[in-house]
Amino acid sequence: MKILITALLTFCLKPALALAQAIERFPKPDFESGYQRLLLETPVPRSLALEYFDVFVLWAALSLASWFALKSRSRRKMFGVMVFSLAYFGFFRKGCICPVGSVQNVSLALFNTSYAIPLTAIAFFALPLLFALFFGRVFCAGVCPLGAIQDAVVLKPTKVPSWIAHILGFLPYAYLGFAVLFAATGAGFIICQYDPFVGFFRFGASFNMIVLGASMLLLGTVVARPYCRFLCPYGVLLNWMSRLSKWHATITPSECIDCRLCEESCPFGAINTPSEAPPLDRRKRLRQMAILIVLLPLITLGSGWVMSRLSAPLSRQHFTVYLADQIMRENADTTLERSEESNIFRASGVTTDELFQEAGIIRRKYKTGSWILGIFLGLMLSLKLINLTIHRRQEGYKTDSGHCLSCARCFSYCPIEQVRRGEIDPDELVSIQQSLN
């Protein structure tokens, strides 16, 4: 049933898609020769009112997702919000603007005074974080179109061994760091550039991006939401906010009875199972902890220094530095064939002095930025190692406050939840409890 709704909604929205394309702020001229204008791959600019409407829709979707995760505890309703978000934010709005990419807009605004960030971009950045701070990662559950399209292809999810998940879990930090660096220095928005799913939303992308997206979706059939769990840079921020959330989705509406029925319910590995004290001697653990804490500043600063050494190749991701480098090589070796960018620049009237000066300024920014990036990565690595050394005793099955996407999948597995819904008799619950004892 829910799958039918997916199909219907998507295809019903197609005419709306075409209509939206026609609503352009700057309509193009009509050609009398019968020339057919090409359909654009990138979204056309919209009126401000419609942009604010998008913010309203985002807020409404987040609110609904929060309600469905915490109050009505309904996977079906959450799925409905997810389908709507996929259709609206994904196919209708063509994946732009999205909170995942808005990290870059904010980074650019913070470090470039000439960039005026739209209020709507700030809203898209802040609203999901705000909701995560109070209600957990409800954005991931039912609003993010990238998550929704991955969710749609989950067929036979296999459990990723937790040690692999721990290791891959570091990638989003690195992605976030690099994305902020490149956005802040004006090199580009790599999150948007390498968004594997936007090509599907827009029915058009480069061959490589289509292949990347298809591969990601294919992987997603067996590894649930691979992008969300192991790449999404915005997920890092949501993770932090979610850990502080006042209210968070729980598997059971009351006390956990350790029935283990929810153990395999989460395809994302976001359920913490009961654990006891580790077999390792407490003194030994404390010693390991102390070593890591002492090494923390060393790792952090060392990482900062290493990244700063890479500032030169990193800076070449910025077009101005790349062009200056190109011009310099061509000037030094006249046998080198001039590139198209070089020819365009040379015909522009801008002097090479001005170009080299600008490139030098950007290089200096990269020097500083690389230090900060390295320190950030070193700090995250150290904290990760410390976290892996800490082992808390836990009773019952609980959602991981940082990693749980609040998707509501696990609710129906809980017998207490089933009693709450009236799906099973309270007596059946008692017999389950007795069988466990």
Place this chain on the structure above:
Amino acid sequence: MEESKKAQLLYSIAKRVAVVALVFATILSSLLIVNYIQTKSSDPLNSAALNRLMLELRDNQDDESLKEEIRALDLLARKAYFVNQWQLRVGGFLLFFFVLSFLIAVKYMSSLSSQLPDFSEGYNPEESWENKLLARKIIIFAGLAFFAVALLLSVLSEDDFIDNTSAGSDIQLAAQSYPDIDEIRSNWPNFRGPEGIGLAYESELPTKWDGGSGENVLWKTNIPLSGYNSPVIWGKKLFLTGADNNIEMVYCIDTDTGTILWETEIKDVAGSPAEWPKNSKDTGIAAPTMATDGVNVFALFGTGDVACLDFDGAVLWAKNLGLPENHYGHSSSLISWRDLLLVQYDQGSGGRFLALDTSSGETRYDIARNTDISWASPILVNTGERDEIIMNASPDVVSHDPATGKELWRVECMEGEVAPSLAYADGMVFAVNEYAVLVGIKLGDEAELLWENEDDLSEVSSPVATADDVFVATSYGTVSCFDAKTGERYWFEDLPNGFYSSLILAGENIYLTDMSGKMYIFKAAREYSLVGTCELGERAVAVPAFLHGRIYIRGIDNLYCIGE
């Protein structure tokens, strides 16, 4: 039971739908990939057929049937491209439909066949701790490996940008910056324009003015000290020199207003002769034209004084090259290449070819030239394979590598005391001297003398060339056109006054000033076609500068800016 049968039936239907959808999706994907590969390998707008026709059109620009054929082929190519785009789009939509159908069918199948959880394996509470330990170990090793790789990369990666900070200033790159060929061609940096070959990269130029009445004369400025050198321009600044009464002066004039922005005397140059040489009045001391590299300007005088000034008129360095042994007076002009100032210094006791560091004046190389005295100026061209600086003198036309001074080739073809500079076009160099010969030399690893002609030879004025023709003007008033490849003369015109100034090719026209200051404008073609004549109102021998849609003409006393 019935429910079970119904469930089985639905499962079976879903399974069939899934299989069919998967098959169609697979076929469609394959077709789209093949389509993409085909499109990628053949660029419809860059087809061999179209390119061939375009090449044909270059030589037959009036062929209307050819143009129609190109248009038709182009339209066909564009239609094919957009049809392909439509196919891709429709294919994408269909693929989306089948993939969606497949997903819906599979999910429906899984909803009909849900399984109970398997608790046959007991729960291992130590498993999570063991996983953590393993993860920690791997992260530590991976971190160390990344550290090592990053260090290696940072050492291996080339970094030509060297930071050079000083308090409060931006980064200055250690890499020397000098103008590239497009910047050079956007200015008028030396005698006879960029590269010194008499070519103006301007097409919209005035063809009508009158210095006497002021028609199309934007401004006129008196230059206090006279000189036969020609103006050079970079940006909005025009430079020239004047000399008289033991004063050597460099002037900077605003190209928009004609205002003299500054004038700087070159004096107290170490080694400068106490008494000026007694040069011919037709040459004077300020005959060599200045040069500029966009950062500084360079001036050379008949005393051997050479100086470098910044754009604000401050002398950065000055030195003396030795008093030239020259009975008329030295007049070869300067030209710069990257960070070198190149000087053709031919004189009675043997010539020299010098390269001075533009920032310090330090001599980078000083090569003896086995030549007679000359007054020609070097040209600096890029042949497509390398830069060459080529000089005209007797007995040889010689080419050097400007970076090192190394001789590249020489052709023995000249006689007498040479004054005209060379012309260059389409891989050919043209040299001329009165009472000697006009020659065409084909460049290559070994240059080859292709032809000689002894008609209408110039004494002072330098020729100009197109890919097809060479144009020569003489001091006795003739202007001639020769075939660039064969030397065959197509036409000559006998005009009232002689020419010292050189021909300048601008677009389709050639500009040539006679000694009375009258400008002849004619077509660069194999038939003489006069576009117009314009009076300056005073004598002129210098070569005008052509820039920003204007013409800057130096008369004997005044500098004129002609524009519409």
